[in-house]
Amino acid sequence: MSQPLNVENSLDLLLVLLYAPGQEKKECEPIDGITRLQKLIFLLNQGKGPSSLVKIAKEYSFEAYKMGPYTDSLREDLDTLISLGLVGTKRLNYMISDDRDDLDYDIDDPDYKQGEKRKRIESQRFYLTENGKVAGSELWHNLTSKDRDALKEFKTFFCTLTLRQLLIFVYDQFPKFTVKSEIKKQLGL
Template structure:
């Protein structure tokens, strides 16, 4: 089973330009990987129902640590209604993943590839709609 760090790095590595735009999108991509992975008895991140469906505070904590360690870069863009976060894998992050992880070739690696190819470029409204319809238990605290 990958560590929290390895799972996030795998998602960045598979994404276009090694970049994921938006915290909400990243939360949903990680959630979908865990839901589609057949190891349902062991979760890398714990999710709970929140403002926009499934949410894990552990993801935000790990992102902070990864940025401090130089594995990712975080760019914050101010918008009229808040902020947009963009996370990009660094060369150091790619090197870390190649040196420490042998899980990306296994079943979890193919699940990550499938989730990224199917959902990474999907408009966020459609991604949320998909997650809400497929996993209604995680919408009980939703703002939408």
């Protein structure tokens, strides 16, 4: 008989976060953009969300960077999950006009150039593959109902915010992680 699959490390944390229902109240809701995913994991790391997952999120070490709090380890974990066939990515294209604020798209994306208004912006959507859904489901169902409810509330709230709103929230709550920010003025802070 196999051991139950519990959230025990940062890879499991990403799987259960991607499995959790969000604003559409459906399991396996994807997360759009590496910037959003970085900030969600950062917020867990800082104590927002279910306590059992906050403990796991502490595995990540964040530092101040051009978009606020950042960790290379998250990208490494995503690459691992992608190579294991548990997480997939889909390229997203955003169209913006010259008069629209350019913080509604993913600015940690390599295609973004500071100060340059672009008409077409590309980003990534992170989602669970079929194998990822199986692993995510087991992790999800082995959480306590209290932790499931808290994670659902966390993901729903923070994925409902626009990227700009999410960044303002993070910058306002955690100013020490904004000292190297290149977009503070654009956020009105």
